[in-house]
Amino acid sequence: MLRKVAIGLTLIAFGVMFFAAAVTIRPFGEPPSAMDDYIIEHSQQETGANNAVSAVVFDYRGYDTLGEATILFAAATAVVMLFRKRKDEASD
Template sequence: MRKIAALVFLVFVAFLLYGAYEMRDFGRPPSDMDDYIIENSQNETGANNAVTAVVFDYRGYDTLGEATVLFTAVAGVMAMFRRRDDHA
């Protein structure tokens, strides 16, 4: 069983590592979408920090979802450690 697991793991990792080899060069990204954001974020959102502009404006919906994730986790942890004195 452990041998099979090791084999599976090695195959999986081999594909990932070959993927890293196939990857484009480090430091030279294609940048259609991002160049638009870098150039226009100051005018469109009035924020100096393009990252914040992306986080709260261009991808604000993601941020909403992410805040929801945190809220969910807190609700879950609270449910995990809730008092149960009113339960029969």
């Protein structure tokens, strides 16, 4: 009984939070900062790339791409280390 009440209260709380987020969200295409206008106006002169997303990913926010590359490198290293066939058990 208590368990059902707890689950119901949690669901109601999540529903209220999602509803509040859906009501108070900003209109599509109007982010709350001035950085996007700067990038739209200056990225072609400063980086020479027509694709503004590529300019942001590889130039303005290069550190994020460095972190993503590190994550991929760690994942590939871990998987290869786990599943690589070893010399001593290659016979079976």
